[in-house]
Amino acid sequence: MRVVDAFRESFGTEPQGVWHAPGRVNLIGEHTDYNDGLVLPFAVPWGVTAAVSPREDGVVRLRSLQAAEPGGVETVEDLERAAGWARYAVGVFWALREEGHPVRGADLVIDGDVPQGAGLSSSAALEVAVGTALNDLYGLGMTKMEVAQVAQRAENDFVGMPCGIMDQAASALAEEGRALFLDCRSLGSRNVPFDLAAHGLRLLIINTGVRHELADGQYARRRRDCEEAARRLGVAALRDVTDLAAALGRLSGDERRRTQHVVTENHRVEAVIGLLRAGAVQEIGALLNASHLSLRDQFEVSCPELDVAVEAAVRGGARGARMTGGGFGGSAIALVAEDRVQAVQDSVVLAYAERGWARPEIYPAVPAAGARRLR
Template structure:
């Protein structure tokens, strides 16, 4: 049964009514450019065909009733208290509702059913998909007239305020602005963006899920951001015009940060060099230079692992192993880190060979199943009912 039909059936069973609106907001991949978004750098994401679906209808009172099909859980609150539930999924939905309620007095009670096919904890941004789907659905239901950028920014603000993850805007932007068969080269400082058609001539994208669940809220994610901000502060003491690592040169890091803190220097240097790798990758994609793109992915992975220190043994094993396979042009960890997926550029038709070779090796080493995820590039947040 399709996910939108699951929502309709569940709505009827739980609320004895039909949803007025059903929306889908996709997860995302990111070809290259990790931990650059909150440093005002560049990213290269795309929306994928897997996402979060929300069905919603207005009530005649101030009660809010939520139901998650994936968790088989129901949670109730009201528009006055907007009390979060014991499970994280309620925080995302009600966090969005809190923010929008402060912006508009139009929001009243509602019933909501949510379901998704983005593997949780895989680094495909299921949380961004959930917040963007919620914003879009509430905007449609209560005529809030939110723009695409409004929706992305509300999603980012929800992560900051309701969940405590000081993320950049990449995940939400990709989820909302996604376009079929295109990557988004996004400047996270100006929010200017360019669609780059993804035509991997003779190659395909395969994600390999380590089955290691990460939680950015409890990880070192925020500490990495603090290190970058501390490096900027050191440079700014001499160069007042500097606002973020986007404005910083390697020479400035060598002069002003390295003598003070090797930790700050290492993290900041990664970000500066990752931006350079991304710009080269964008040009490689435009000229269909898959060999160069692949080399940049490998370089990005080992920098994330050894310099930014956000990888893990499972991710490193996967990337190290596929680097010996001639049919794999490039691979790296994807997402915030500490688990999740690798993204792999593989000769078309040979993904199953890679899966077959890797699966037993991975299970024997970590006693974990390797989960392949095949994705296609899709449109962003949209209404389907």
């Protein structure tokens, strides 16, 4: 295992353990998590592996095999001084200490294989891998959801990204062959069978590989729009809107559009769950299409590359497609019958070529297991 070899090279000893946490793709339920809503992600086969040993002196020493200087070890004595990718890892130490856990230091080597620019939440995978390792090494006794909450706090309060709980929860709690149905208010969850092959289907990830500068600050702005809309409506969160028509009549502009997306997206999550329970997996495609249109027009987080990927996939024969993740780039997903996979891939590649864009990466997404100790 190359992460173990790198640990020996960096620190001259064996790691006390190796942990893995996956990235995620969201089947449906986008921008609903921070509105106390419903989501349906699943873990992907790619993620972050961490070889870790504890230290008694409170110092955190890190190395990433994906860093620009892969042989370099970064030593962090003052957690606040950590920079770049290291803040996601160090933030977990900070969050645990803030909550009173007896976490001191550690030596870590990180190896990740999440496709770059795909929006598959490599940051949450890193946080959850580190959190799971520290939970085990220090005997903290946290549940998987508590590890996810610590990881979210690290990203919210230490890194400064106001994300919801979905990414970290999917990385921590997911099960192989299943999607995670999560209520982001109660944190109640259950894993729902999602066996695509049994229904002659595949879910393709179309990685646009693009990230637009427009995204800087836009996620936080969307969250503020939602919070202001909820305040105007007198509810704790947009999840609590029960009469959509009446709510929309009291709002205007961005707040009206954001509310329409969040409320209808929660309904789409429930509808997809119903179809999965009924074994009607092929029928969820229309809901994926509707989700994309809402994200494009009401939440305004799509971009030309995502729109073209979705439109070309449907034109090529996909049963449904939508952007997934925070938006402004990253990936789209397409639900495709086995006998249409090549046609869908060809359609998307041609659409990009016609516009002079770089060829997108396309690969199947198979629901994978959540965070776990490897050795």
